[in-house]
Amino acid sequence: MTSDEFRNDPMFLRNQFDGDGVFEIPRIKKDEINLEKIALIGYDKLNENETEKIVHFFLDDYKFEVMWNDPEPRVERLKKYRAVLSPNFSLYNEMPLSLKVFNTFRSRWCGAYLQSNGLKVIPTIAWGEPNTFWFCFDGIPEGSVVAVSTLGVRTEKTLFLQGYDEMLRKLKPNTVICYGTPFAEMKGKIIEVDYAETNHLSKAYDEWPVGISESYYNPGKGSYIKNIYGFVVADKGMGSAGNNGGGKKSKFLPKTGKPNSKRSLYKNGKLVQERHYDKQGRAEKDIDYSDHGNPKNHPEVPHEHKWDWSNPDKPARR
Numbered sequence: 677m678t679s680d681e682f683r684n685d686p687m688f689l690r691n692q693f694d695g696d697g698v699f700e701i702p703r704i705k706k707d708e709i710n711l712e713k714i715a716l717i718g719y720d721k722l723n724e725n726e727t728e729k730i731v732h733f734f735l736d737d738y739k740f741e742v743m744w745n746d747p748e749p750r751v752e753r754l755k756k757y758r759a760v761l762s763p764n765f766s767l768y769n770e771m772p773l774s775l776k777v778f779n780t781f782r783s784r785w786c787g788a789y790l791q792s793n794g795l796k797v798i799p800t801i802a803w804g805e806p807n808t809f810w811f812c813f814d815g816i817p818e819g820s821v822v823a824v825s826t827l828g829v830r831t832e833k834t835l836f837l838q839g840y841d842e843m844l845r846k847l848k849p850n851t852v853i854c855y856g857t858p859f860a861e862m863k864g865k866i867i868e869v870d871y872a873e874t875n876h877l878s879k880a881y882d883e884w885p886v887g888i889s890e891s892y893y894n895p896g897k898g899s900y901i902k903n904i905y906g907f908v909v910a911d912k913g914m915g916s917a918g919n920n921g922g923g924k925k926s927k928f929l930p931k932t933g934k935p936n937s938k939r940s941l942y943k944n945g946k947l948v949q950e951r952h953y954d955k956q957g958r959a960e961k962d963i964d965y966s967d968h969g970n971p972k973n974h975p976e977v978p979h980e981h982k983w984d985w986s987n988p989d990k991p992a993r994r
Contacts, residue, residue, distance in 0.1 A: 693789075696814040698811070699781060701814035715730070716761075718734070719743075719763075720740075730761060730798065731754060733761060747790070755793075759797065759798055761797075761799075762784065762787030763783055763800070767779055769805055787800075798821050798822065798823050799815075799823070801816070802824075813847055820847065822843070826856035826857060851865045853866075856868075929949060930959075931959045931991055933959075946965075949963065963979070963980055
């Protein structure tokens with residue numbers, strides 16, 4: 677390949693598709709897709725005996741980086757499946773905003789690329805903090821079928837619902853495929869896809885789940901449709917990569933951080949502490965999810981500790 681050929685290669689320029697917004701996020705066209713008896717299969721668990729399923733990318737990014745770096749050899753195998761969800765590159769709070777824009781671009785580009793090669797594609801929607809809302813929904817036509825996941829966001833419920841509400845306002849999706857249990861506050865036409873069923877961790881439902889209309893239930897398939905209506909109350913929140921967003925695990929959260937933000941500390945996969953920072957980026961309060969081995973002094977779990985910055989050189993937790 678000559679220098680001129682390289683500089684004009686579409687896989688270098690990534691300019692094959694029309695784009696939306698100031699960042700020209702590639703557009704994924706609205707596809708007609710059969711939504712009866714929805715079942716998902718992870719890209720890391722492709723099985724040619726389950727081609728009636730829809731391929732999902734709700735996985736760690738390294739498991740599907742090839743979809744960005746070298747997608748062409750994967751097309752023919754993916755064509756065998758009913759449809760694919762667009763790859764879901766992460767938008768963690770700890771990432772700089774520029775990387776969140778780039779990952780949104782990559783997610784849409786991969787979806788548009790697969791669609792241009794004859795695959796049916798359902799856009800996967802992801803968001804970060806509210807400062808991502810002005811670009812993270814670009815590239816998706818109004819009235820599309822879209823996919824989201826509630827896995828790993830149970831401790832960041834407020835942020836999730838804030839982004840979900842904004843997605844409904846901007847995209848007005850026809851249907852939302854939800855991988856994981858929807859929050860009760862989520863509204864719209866939702867198709868829930870059970871995590872355990874998808875990963876063969878449990879038997880299919882033997883009965884209709886409580887509160888679900890029998891007419892919408894798919895017996896034995898681990899999925900059902902709910903029509904939910906209500907108002908989502910928005911509040912501040914964020915999504916965290918966990919372990920403080922670094923490669924090295926820490927036993928403590930820092931005393932200073934991003935203004936008006938929150939950090940979470942996990943030990944052995946369990947949330948043990950949340951630290952909230954004030955508008956100056958100083959620790960304001962902690963919410964602890966243990967009794968510190970002293971149930972007499974901490975009978976309530978979770979409980980709150982305030983920070984005292986009257987001596988800035990030696991801030992104290994009360």
